[in-house]
Amino acid sequence: MRLLVLGGTEFAGRALVAAGVERGWEVTVFNRGTRPVPAGVETLVGDRTEPGGLAALEAGEWDVVVDTWAAQPRAVRDTARLLQGRVGRYVYVSSCSVYAFPQPVGFDESAPLVAGDPDAGEVEYPQAKRGGELAVLDVFGAERSLLVRAGLLLGPWENVDRLPWWLRRVAEGGPVLAPGPGGNPLQYIDIRDLAAWTLDAAAAGLHGPYNMVSEQGHATMEELLTACVRVTGSDAELRWVDARTVLDAGVEPWTELPVWVPREETPELFNAVYRQDVSKAVAAGLRCRPVAETVADTWAWMRTEDPDRPRRAPRRTVGLDRAVEERILADKE
Template sequence: MRLLLLGGTEFVGRAVAEAALERGWEVTVFHRGTHAAPPGARVLHGDRTAEGGLAALAEGAWDAVVDTWSAAPSAVRDSARLLAGRVGRYAYVSSRSVYGYPTPVGTDESAPVVDGSPDDGEVPYAEAKRGGELAALDAFGDRALLVRAGLIVGRYENIGRLPWWLNRIARGGPVLAPGPRDLALQFIDVRDLADWTLDALAAGLGGPYDLVAPPGHSSTGELLEACAAITGSDAELRWTAPEAIAAAGIEPWTQLPFWVPPGEFHDTMHGASVGKALAAGLRCRPTADTVADTWAWLRSIGGVAPHRPDRPAVGLDPQAEAEALAG
């Protein structure tokens, strides 16, 4: 397979590029040159947001494209139109955020989606991803694969969620652990996302697929206890009720990554049905494997994960944690 990555040097794109190279695929990475491409990939440079920024893609043919763009949909529109006659299939890494909020437990690909346009410039995240989907569909039709990912974790993560928990628990001492301990979490290891996407392209799949681990695949307790075991920490996980966390003024999701209390937001984030992807071969590795791989990568780069400048920092300030635990 000849694969073109639009991006391919950070997080999801890099994981897809490395997985394709491991399969012996011929991989071309189109990017701005800010970060190094994976060894073994052919490199093309360009800036999708600049006038004439796609010039390097004016020639060439590929069996498939993977596009991870999450900003203005017009950039997806322009690349998809340019490549439509020279590429077999177009995989757009979208998001479950395209569904109208809230989504009840068991929501699947048939749920209503937000409005969007392939011609949009900068718009909110959900609308941007929906616009990107429409751009891919407009140019490729049933040759477009829409990978509606849930929460993505693992090596190369540049949002900071799992790296924050690993570093916090590695530091030891009393840790504010948001309860209930058995609260279900849904996320997907970036390697599993990469493998499924490549398999789907090779199989000629098209249309939308929700991509996240099955319901009940993990829990808050399993995740944080795996962090303690993998780091060898003496951390004391102090399970704290959602009511106490709210009373302390601590924000779910951002200050306590992954976690949201039981209710509407939790059902939306962690209640997806993924039967369609499972039937199409999705396999999700155990939580402990994801945590171990992320910790090994984090240590290999000195413990400080990269951070996307367009995303807010995550994690709880030590003083706020101490005050909540004391209260």
């Protein structure tokens, strides 16, 4: 298989490139050329946001292109138009954010969607991803398009700083605010499992939208944080605090306490993040590794600094201020 990955040096793109190389595929990446790629991978350099920035893609043929773009939909449109006659299948890594909020409990791929415009410039994230989907569909049609609607992504190379934030905090040791309830079910996907499924699906000729996340309750908040304690080997003591107390202290779920969304207190957000129907993807071969493996491998990556590929600052700053954490724990004593 001849695989073209647009990007290919960060998180999802990097996992897709690694998966392609492992399969022995001919892998090409197209990006700004500012970061190295694995040996044996061809690099085409360009900036799709600049005039003439797609020139490096004007020649060449590929079986599959995978695009993870999350900004202006018109950049996806222009790329798809350029590749239309020279690529067999266009895979767009989209997001479950394209579903109109609030989503119904257990929503599947038929749930209502936000509006999107394939010709749009800068728009909000849900509209950007939906616009990207529409751009691919307009050019490649439904039979040659695969839309991978990702949920919460974790694993090595994470550039949003959710699981890495928890690992750093736990590694510091001492009392750690653990937001309850511990049995809160999580639904996420290791980025390597997304990459493996995506390439398998593309090779098999699958098309259409797929929710891409683990089955509901794949892990719990307690299992995630306990795994963090175990792999870091710190003296951290998880102190569980009920959700209402945490919320009443002004703490924002998902951002200040990454991954955490209380089920009873914020039901609409919980439904959107952790109650997706993924039966379609599971029937098409999706398999998700245990949470302990994802946590251990992310910690190993964080501790191994590659001088040729230094880590960038995360795209978002998340996490709870230590003074706020200490105040909540003190009030609970």
